[in-house]
Amino acid sequence: MRSPEAPSLEGLVAEAQRVLAICNACRYCEGYCAVFPALERRLSFSEGDIHYLASLCHNCGSCLYACQYAPPHEFRLDFPRVMAEVRGATYRKYTWPGAFSGLFGRNGLAVGLAIIAALVLAFAFIAAYAGPERFVSAWSDAQGSFHALLPHDVMTGIFGIVFVAAVALLGVGFARFWRDMGEKGGELAAASAAEAAHDAFTLKYLDGGGIGCTYPDARPSYARRRFHHLTFYGFLLCFAATCVATIYYYGFGWKAPYPYLSLPVILGTLGGIGLLIGPPGLLWLKARRDPELADPRQGGMDVAFLVLLFLTGVTGLGLLAWRETAAMGTLLAIHLAMVLALFATMPYGKFVHAVYRFAALARFHLERRRPLDHTAE
Amino acid sequence: MQPFDPSRTWDVLVLGGGNAALCAAITARAAGASVLLVESAPIAFRGGNSRHTRNMRTMHDAPLGPLTDAYPEEEYWQDLVKVTGGLTDERLARMAIRETERHVPWMIAHGVRFQAPLGGTLHLARTNAFFLGGGKALVNAYYAAAQALGVAVSYETEVVDIALDDGRFASATVARAGERHAIRAKAAVVAAGGFESNLAWLREAWGPPADNFIVRGTPYNMGVVLKLLLAKGARAVSDPTQGHCVAIDARSPRYDGGIVTRVDAVSLGIVVNREARRFYDEGEDFWPKRYAIWGRLVAAQPEQIGYSIIDAKSMGRFMPPVFPPVKAASIHELADALGLDAEALERTIAGFNAAVRPGTFDHTKLDDCRTEGLSPPKTHWARRIDTPPYYAYPLRPGITFTYLGVAIDERSRMLMQEGSPAANVYAAGEIMAGNILGKGYLAGIGMAIGTTFGRIAGAEAARHALA
Known part of the structure; x- marks a missing residue:
C-alpha cells in the first residue's frame, strides 16, 4: 500500500515556526528534554533550526500531555507530531543520492524487495557454488562448514562493500545535515561528541524529565527506553560478534562455526536475544501509542526496520540452534540474506534517525556552551 | 462506580475539578471518605485555571527542592501586604503561606514533579517552585492519583442547583448529557472557581469596558456555583471588579x-x-x-x-x-x-x-x-x-480569575451572611481566594491558596462525613 503524500517542506516549516513561537513564549516543557532549552536560545527559527530541533526530539510525548494548547485547544499545538513530520522531511532532504529519497515514503515495499533480492542472491550463490542439495543435507560442525557453502572471502567482500557503502552514504547525510545546522565541519569537538554519545547510549531523553516518557499513553513509563536498549544493544552485540569473528578468521585463521562458549557466539547469542525481544516490544508499544504522537506516513518505515532487525536476530539464533542439522544450509542462506538486506537498506530507512539524532545531540552540547547573543529575560 | 445512583449518599461531593478540588478529593478519599468529583469541563480541558499555572509560591527557611536560599514566612507575608495594599485576612493568609512548605513532599507523593525555574524566570528561583511540565502536568498527576485512590470523577457535569438550607448542604443537582441528577452527600467541598468566563457577569460588574476584556484563563468558570451559594446566604468577600488582571x-x-x-x-x-x-x-x-x-x-x-x-x-x-x-x-x-x-x-x-x-x-x-x-x-x-x-x-x-468569593474560616468552612459557618460546606481555591487577595496578585500564590485550603477542606469534609 502506498503511503499518503508527504506534506510540502514549506508547509511543514511554516507550521513548525508557528508551533515553536508558541513554545518559546510558554516554556513550561523546559524540564522534559533538550529540545526546549535549545529552542529557547532562539527568537526565530530557520529551516535548519527546525531540522535540528526535530532530530533532537525523541518523540517521548511528555510535552503533548502537559500542553495547555494541545488539541482540541484552538492553537492545535501537537509538538511531537510536527517534529515527527519534520524528521520525515529531514530524512528525505539529506539522504544521498537525492533520487533515493522516495524510498522513505515506500519503505515497507523497499525493505521487502531488498529482503527478496538478498534471499534470491544468497540461495542462487550457494546453489551455484556448493550445489542445491546442500540446502537439505546434513553438515558436521567441523570448522569451516559455513564456508563450504560460501567462501569466506566472497562473504567478506560482499558484506564489506555493502557496509562501507552504507557508512559512506550515511556519512554524506550527516555532513549535509551538519552544514545546514550552521555548524562548521571542524566544530564537532570531542567533548560534545562524547556527551552526545552518552545521551544516545543511555537514551537520556527518553525519560520524560525523570519519570518515564508518556509512551504509548499518558501514563509515564520506561517501557520504550528498555525495549530500545534491547534493540540497540542487541544490534551492537551482533555487530561486535561479526567483527570478532572477522578478526578470528583473518587474524588467527579460526574458521566459523565457533564453539558455543566462544566470544563471537556468546556476543551473537546475547545480541540475538536482544533483537528477539526489543523490536517486537517496540512494535507492541507502537501499536498502542496515542495516534496524536505519530506521523502516520512513517509507520511503514518504522515497522519495516523493526521487522528486519527481528528477522536478523531470529534467523541468527535459528542458525545457531540448528547448525548441525540438515537445515543448516537453508538457515545460513536466510540469515545472511537478512543481514545483507539490513545493511543495504540502512541509509534509506529508519536507521538514519540514529545519525541525525547524534548530530543534533552533538550540536546541542556544542551550542549550550556558547553565550547567548540576546537575553531572554 | 455509578456517580448518579439515586439511592446513594456520598460522604463528600467535590464541586469543581482544578487544583483545589483535586487536593480536597485526594485528602478526603485518603481519610476514608467516599468521594465524587464533578467537573464541568470535558476531559481535555479539565482542571480550570490550574491547567495554565506553572508554579507555587512556597515559603522555606532553607533550600527546598528546586528552591534556592530561603523565603521566610515574614517576607512572603510582606510581599502579599504590598500587592494587596493590606486588603487581606492575615490569619488565613499566614495559614496559606505556612502550609506551602509542607505541600512540596505531599505533592511529590501524589505524582507532581518539580524543576528548576524556567528560562527567563530566574527572578522566581528563590520564591516559586515550578512544576515539571506546568499546571496541566500537575492536574494530570492529581487526576491519576485521585482515581487510583478510588475518587469517582464525572466530566462535562454542570451544577445547576444546590440544596442549602440554614447553612446545611443536602444535595446538588447536576446536568450531564442533557439529564439532571440529584447527588446527595454528607458534606460538600465547593472549589469551582470564580466567574471570569462569564462575560455577562463581567459586564454587570465593569459596564461596557468588559466587552474589551480577554479571558486569559479557562472558558469553564461561569461562576454558577458561586452565584448559587451567594443567593443561598453565603457571605461574600471582595468585589466583582477585583481579580488577577x-x-x-x-x-x-x-x-x-x-x-x-x-x-x-x-x-x-x-x-x-x-x-x-x-x-x-x-x-x-x-x-x-x-x-x-x-x-x-x-x-x-x-x-x-x-x-x-x-x-x-x-x-x-x-x-x-x-x-x-x-x-x-x-x-x-x-x-x-x-x-x-x-x-x-x-x-x-x-x-x-x-x-x-x-x-x-x-x-x-x-x-x-x-x-x-x-x-x-x-x-x-x-x-x-x-x-x-x-x-x-x-x-x-x-482576566485570569476574579476575586469575588465566599468567606471562610480557618477550617475552610464557608461562612453564612450572619457570620456562622455552614454545617457541612467547605470552600477552596479561587472561589475563596478573595479572603486573601482583596486586590493585586503575587505570582504563584493562587496555587498556594488552592493547595492549602483544598487539603484543609478535604480533611474537614471527610471528618464531618465520617463522624
Missing part, C-alpha cells in the same frame, strides 16, 4: 490564551493609549512585580487598549511574545500601522526622548535611567526611543 496581547483568543499571551516589553519602552498618550510609569518596578497592575491600567483607558512601543535597542531583551510585533521604519509609519494619530505619537515620543536623563542602562536592577520633568515619569530603564525599526504590541486587559 494583566495586560496581554490584544490579538489573543477570547478565552484560554494562557501564559503565551503576555507581553513583557512594557518596562523597556513606553505604553500609550488610543490617543497616543502615555498614562503610567512603565519603569516603576520590575515587570514581574508590576505585570498584575497593568490589566487594570489598560482597562481604565479609552476603548481599553494600549500599545507597548520599543525600538531596535530593546528587541530580544525580553521573553518572546507569541504574536509578532507591529514593525515600522519610523514612528510615523508605526502610528499609521496601529491606527493612531501619527503627529500625536511623534509628539509623545519626542517629549519622552527629551525628558530622558543620561544613565547606565541595566535591566537586571532598578537602574538610574529615568525621565525628568515628564508626567507621568518613567523612573527606571528610560532610554530614548530613537533607533529604527520600531516595534509595537497592542495590549488589552486579560
Whole structure:
C-alpha cells in the first residue's frame, strides 16, 4: 500500500515556526528534554533550526500531555507530531543520492524487495557454488562448514562493500545535515561528541524529565527506553560478534562455526536475544501509542526496520540452534540474506534517525556552551 | 462506580475539578471518605485555571527542592501586604503561606514533579517552585492519583442547583448529557472557581469596558456555583471588579490564551493609549512585580487598549511574545500601522526622548535611567526611543480569575451572611481566594491558596462525613 503524500517542506516549516513561537513564549516543557532549552536560545527559527530541533526530539510525548494548547485547544499545538513530520522531511532532504529519497515514503515495499533480492542472491550463490542439495543435507560442525557453502572471502567482500557503502552514504547525510545546522565541519569537538554519545547510549531523553516518557499513553513509563536498549544493544552485540569473528578468521585463521562458549557466539547469542525481544516490544508499544504522537506516513518505515532487525536476530539464533542439522544450509542462506538486506537498506530507512539524532545531540552540547547573543529575560 | 445512583449518599461531593478540588478529593478519599468529583469541563480541558499555572509560591527557611536560599514566612507575608495594599485576612493568609512548605513532599507523593525555574524566570528561583511540565502536568498527576485512590470523577457535569438550607448542604443537582441528577452527600467541598468566563457577569460588574476584556484563563468558570451559594446566604468577600488582571496581547483568543499571551516589553519602552498618550510609569518596578497592575491600567483607558512601543535597542531583551510585533521604519509609519494619530505619537515620543536623563542602562536592577520633568515619569530603564525599526504590541486587559468569593474560616468552612459557618460546606481555591487577595496578585500564590485550603477542606469534609 502506498503511503499518503508527504506534506510540502514549506508547509511543514511554516507550521513548525508557528508551533515553536508558541513554545518559546510558554516554556513550561523546559524540564522534559533538550529540545526546549535549545529552542529557547532562539527568537526565530530557520529551516535548519527546525531540522535540528526535530532530530533532537525523541518523540517521548511528555510535552503533548502537559500542553495547555494541545488539541482540541484552538492553537492545535501537537509538538511531537510536527517534529515527527519534520524528521520525515529531514530524512528525505539529506539522504544521498537525492533520487533515493522516495524510498522513505515506500519503505515497507523497499525493505521487502531488498529482503527478496538478498534471499534470491544468497540461495542462487550457494546453489551455484556448493550445489542445491546442500540446502537439505546434513553438515558436521567441523570448522569451516559455513564456508563450504560460501567462501569466506566472497562473504567478506560482499558484506564489506555493502557496509562501507552504507557508512559512506550515511556519512554524506550527516555532513549535509551538519552544514545546514550552521555548524562548521571542524566544530564537532570531542567533548560534545562524547556527551552526545552518552545521551544516545543511555537514551537520556527518553525519560520524560525523570519519570518515564508518556509512551504509548499518558501514563509515564520506561517501557520504550528498555525495549530500545534491547534493540540497540542487541544490534551492537551482533555487530561486535561479526567483527570478532572477522578478526578470528583473518587474524588467527579460526574458521566459523565457533564453539558455543566462544566470544563471537556468546556476543551473537546475547545480541540475538536482544533483537528477539526489543523490536517486537517496540512494535507492541507502537501499536498502542496515542495516534496524536505519530506521523502516520512513517509507520511503514518504522515497522519495516523493526521487522528486519527481528528477522536478523531470529534467523541468527535459528542458525545457531540448528547448525548441525540438515537445515543448516537453508538457515545460513536466510540469515545472511537478512543481514545483507539490513545493511543495504540502512541509509534509506529508519536507521538514519540514529545519525541525525547524534548530530543534533552533538550540536546541542556544542551550542549550550556558547553565550547567548540576546537575553531572554 | 455509578456517580448518579439515586439511592446513594456520598460522604463528600467535590464541586469543581482544578487544583483545589483535586487536593480536597485526594485528602478526603485518603481519610476514608467516599468521594465524587464533578467537573464541568470535558476531559481535555479539565482542571480550570490550574491547567495554565506553572508554579507555587512556597515559603522555606532553607533550600527546598528546586528552591534556592530561603523565603521566610515574614517576607512572603510582606510581599502579599504590598500587592494587596493590606486588603487581606492575615490569619488565613499566614495559614496559606505556612502550609506551602509542607505541600512540596505531599505533592511529590501524589505524582507532581518539580524543576528548576524556567528560562527567563530566574527572578522566581528563590520564591516559586515550578512544576515539571506546568499546571496541566500537575492536574494530570492529581487526576491519576485521585482515581487510583478510588475518587469517582464525572466530566462535562454542570451544577445547576444546590440544596442549602440554614447553612446545611443536602444535595446538588447536576446536568450531564442533557439529564439532571440529584447527588446527595454528607458534606460538600465547593472549589469551582470564580466567574471570569462569564462575560455577562463581567459586564454587570465593569459596564461596557468588559466587552474589551480577554479571558486569559479557562472558558469553564461561569461562576454558577458561586452565584448559587451567594443567593443561598453565603457571605461574600471582595468585589466583582477585583481579580488577577494583566495586560496581554490584544490579538489573543477570547478565552484560554494562557501564559503565551503576555507581553513583557512594557518596562523597556513606553505604553500609550488610543490617543497616543502615555498614562503610567512603565519603569516603576520590575515587570514581574508590576505585570498584575497593568490589566487594570489598560482597562481604565479609552476603548481599553494600549500599545507597548520599543525600538531596535530593546528587541530580544525580553521573553518572546507569541504574536509578532507591529514593525515600522519610523514612528510615523508605526502610528499609521496601529491606527493612531501619527503627529500625536511623534509628539509623545519626542517629549519622552527629551525628558530622558543620561544613565547606565541595566535591566537586571532598578537602574538610574529615568525621565525628568515628564508626567507621568518613567523612573527606571528610560532610554530614548530613537533607533529604527520600531516595534509595537497592542495590549488589552486579560482576566485570569476574579476575586469575588465566599468567606471562610480557618477550617475552610464557608461562612453564612450572619457570620456562622455552614454545617457541612467547605470552600477552596479561587472561589475563596478573595479572603486573601482583596486586590493585586503575587505570582504563584493562587496555587498556594488552592493547595492549602483544598487539603484543609478535604480533611474537614471527610471528618464531618465520617463522624
